[in-house]
Amino acid sequence: MRNAATVLLFATARTAIGISHLEWPVGAEGTTARSLLRGLAESYPKLRPALRTSRFVLNGEYLSNLAARVRPGDEFAVHPPYGGG
Numbered sequence: 001m002r003n004a005a006t007v008l009l010f011a012t013a014r015t016a017i018g019i020s021h022l023e024w025p026v027g028a029e030g031t032t033a034r035s036l037l038r039g040l041a042e043s044y045p046k047l048r049p050a051l052r053t054s055r056f057v058l059n060g061e062y063l064s065n066l067a068a069r070v071r072p073g074d075e076f077a078v079h080p081p082y083g084g085g
Helices: 011-017 033-043 045-053
Strands: 004-009 021-025 055-058 075-079
Touching: 004 011, 004 033, 011 045, 011 075, 021 033, 033 045, 033 055, 033 075
Parallel strands: 004 075
Antiparallel strands: 004 021, 055 075
């Protein structure tokens, strides 16, 4: 999809909506990570609990500021808390 970012979903985020990734429209000028997350929560209400506790990664870098711009072609990952044994 043109003017879209790839959103990767891990652990409980993936389980909440049943897919591991999706293409999210961000427009030619992009959008903020905060706006992208708001849109995901509105479109996928079951995803909301996971988003509240997740860390977010934009193009391989953990975000400390949700004002960061997500642009077409970017990769935005949602990493809820998870553990393993």
